[in-house]
Amino acid sequence: LLILVDRGCQEQIMTIINQRVG
Amino acid sequence: MLNFGPYYRNHEISFQNDGLGIHLIRGGNGQGKTSIQRAILWGLYGEVKDRRGETIRPTSLLNHTAFNEDIYQFGVQIDFIHDGVNCRIIRRTQAIRHHDKKYEEGMTLELYVDGRIVPEPERQIQRMLPPDVSRFYFFDGEMLRDYEELLEDDSRAMALLKDSIERVLGVPYFKMARNDLEGIKRKFERERARIMRQLGGSDLEELAELQQMLQDELDDLDKTINELEKQKEILDNKIAEDKRKLADMKEVRELATRRLEIEKDIEINEGKKDKKIAERNTMIEKLYKNVLAPIASTLIEKFEIQSQQALDMYNQKQRALEHADKLKKGIKESKCSYCGTVLDEKKLKELEAELEETKIRIEELTQIPEPNLEYEHSKNTLTKMMDDVLSSEDLEEIDKKINEYDYEIAKLNSELENVKSKLEGVDADEPSRLELQIRTNEKESGRLSGKIEAKKEEKLKLLEEKSELDRKIDAIPQDQLKKLNKRIIFTDSIMRIFERAISTFREEQKAAVEKTATEIFREIRSKEEFDRLKINDQYGLSIITVHNTILDRSEWRSSGEEQIVALSLIGALNKCAQVKAPIFMDTPFGRLDVTHGERVLKYLPKMSDQIVLLVTDREFREGDEIHLAGKIKTDLSLKYTGEKEGSIIYPTTAGGE
CATH class of the missing domain: 1.10.287 (Helix Hairpins)
Incomplete structure (x- = not known):
């Protein structure tokens, strides 16, 4: 999982976290 | 290049061997070397800065002859390989009037990757080679000389340079990830507060408000701490x-x-x-005694002869007087004073005759002056004078x-x-x-x-x-809230890992740069006693001697080591960089002496896969090719032929002609 990226990238990271948790 | 700087109409430079190796472009001052580097930077970023960091106006980039012919159009096309894929940049500008603003308005840019045109080309190019790190790939001899001055210039310049270096090394990637995660965490928290309000219930609402209030306070605190x-x-x-x-x-x-x-x-x-x-x-x-010395010497000799003569005469007279006394006594006693024999008449007469002769002899000797101290005194005076000569x-x-x-x-x-x-x-x-x-x-x-x-x-x-x-x-017990809480905790965990990675990675990269810079420095240093380089937190440099003495810049700058040290650092930054790009050096050896220049030349092939040297014949002399041991893949020369035709590019023939 460790994502390693002037941002609004944040959407894509958020999607990954959402998939991992929940 | 089309109508760019001194290059009238179309001019093409092709780097052989797929661009790998060393490529020489030779030319004296004012023949168009710097314009080639500027053309590439303009192609990449749409603007060029001069040595003081000021942007060069587009009207200054147009070729003179084109201007005289009312052709207000110039452009650059660059073919290159990025991440193993063929790319092409075409940047042009055309103006209806020769005016900076018109050129800016008339600028177009196309980027082709693997033959396909790419949207948002400016952003794509900035991703390939960020403008603020390009200074470590396209630089000139002046920058090498001024590197340490840049660090001392002022806090802003120093911070900018430090940021550029950290960017080359890749430190900001961790920072960006950390900031992105922080933003995501905030979004989750806002979402959680919103859901709680929707769930209703005064207790819940109160808690949600309190939570939001605490979060706001924390945000304010973060801002203050920052x-x-x-x-x-x-x-x-x-x-x-x-x-x-x-x-x-x-x-x-x-x-x-x-x-x-x-x-x-x-x-x-x-x-x-x-x-x-x-x-x-x-x-x-x-000194006058020196003049008199020959005369004195003659006089002394003369005095010595006269003195000797007088002494001889005196001795003769004394002996004659003694003899006369003896004769007188013999005559008186009729007996020889020498042997005692009794004398007869005949003998007495002989003695009287001899006495008369002796008296005459004594008389003669008395006419000569008797020896006196005058001679001696004069001689001594003159001898003393001779001693002073x-x-x-x-x-x-x-x-x-x-x-x-x-x-x-x-x-x-x-x-x-x-x-x-x-x-x-x-x-x-x-x-x-x-x-x-x-x-x-x-x-x-x-x-x-x-x-x-x-x-x-x-x-x-x-x-x-x-x-x-x-x-x-x-x-x-709310499912959605639970999920959000888990996400917040999880995001926080990831954020902490990135937070710790920032300082760890920075220190490790700095150590790697220091080690690589030292390796380069040892190959091109001027004194064996200079052992290694040390990089401080501001990326300034010190030399450490074999005796472990730290030499600050003020102690070694006079030894002409400054360019060598800056080149070692830039070489190390390129080796440790997260960005791969060719290195263009414009008159890099201008201030190096022959020995330093040769050492740097021998080292160059190890510095990067592709190096373009824009050199004058004063810094790259006939025979210097030997130091690059067959690594030269392109050898071109530039010549400014006059205002009408501008500069031309042609292959260098034997002997650097």
Whole structure:
């Protein structure tokens, strides 16, 4: 999982976290 | 290039061997070397900066002949390989009038990757090679010389350079990830507060409001801490800068001490010289004796002969007188005074005759003056004078000594003038003023540290309060809320890992750069006793000697090592960089002596896969090709043929013609 990226990238990271948790 | 700078109409440069290796572009001053580098940078970023960092106006980039022919159009096409894929940039500008604004409005850019046109080409190019790191790939000899000055220029320039270096090394990727995760965490928290309000219930609403309030307070605290840390960083940079200035003033103090030493040496030498001059004057006073010496020598000889003659006569007379006395006695006693024989008449007559002869002889001898002390005295006086006669060697020896002192004094005076000129305009009070300023700033920095610590403690308390509240909220059996809480905790965990990676990676990269810079430095250094390089937090450099002495810049800059050190750092940055790009060096060896230049040339092939050298014939001389041992893949020359045709590019023939 460790994502390693002037941002609004944040959407894509958020999607990954959402998939991992929940 | 089309109508770019001195290049009228179309000119093409092709780097052989797929661009790998060393590529030479030769040309004297004003033949168009720098324009080639500028054309590439303009192609990449749509603007070019001069050596002072000022943007060059588009109207200055158009070729003169094109301008005279009312053709207001110039452009650049670059073919290159990025991540193993063929790419092409085409940037053009066309204006209806020769006006900066019109050129900016008329600019077009196309980027092809693997034959396909790519949207948002400006952003794509910035991703390939960020503009602020391009300074380490496209640079000139002046930048090598000014590298350390850039660090001392002012805090802003220093911070910019530090950021550029960290960017080359890849540190900002971790920072960006950390900031992105922080933003995501905030979004999750806002979402959680919104859902809680929707769930209704006064208790729940109250908790949600309290949670939001705590979060707002935490946000404010974060902002304050960030601002304080920024203030502290600026102040710490200023302190570091002042300390470096103070170290430079150590040199001024050394100069002042040297001045006193020189003045004392001059005084000592003047004293010695005066003593020798007095000695010489005394000798010159006796010089007349040298003129009289031949006459005196003859006189002494004459006096000696006369004295000897007088003495001989005197002795003869004494012997004659004695003989006469003996004869008189013999005649009187009729007996020989010598043997006692009794004398007869005949013998007596013979004796009387002999006595008469002796008397005549005595008379003759008496006419010659008897020996006296006059001869001796005159001879002694003249001999003493002869002892005082100077030998020419003595005088020459003294003159030689006086000349030596004169030379030494002149040398010291010249050094004194040099030292005085360096000391001119130096403010004697500045060191103490700087020390005071450093102390004041350190005090302020300490105060800010205390304030930051206090704010962090405050934040810690709030966080504890908030986590207590979070636990309460977490206890509410709502699926969606639970999910959000998990996401917040999970995001926080990831964020902490990236946070720790920032400083770890920075330190490791710095150590890697230091190690690589030292390896390069050892290949091109001028003195074996210079052992390795050390990089400080501001990316300034010190040399460490084999005796483990740290030499600050003020101690080695005079040895012409400055460019070597900067080149070592830039070489190391390129090796450790997260960005792969060719290196273009414009007149990089201008200030290096022959030995340094050769060492750098021998090292170059190891520096990067593709290096383009824009050189003058003064810095890349005939025969220098041997140092690049067959690595030269392209060898071109430039010639400015006049205002109408501008510069032309042609293959270099044997002998660098």
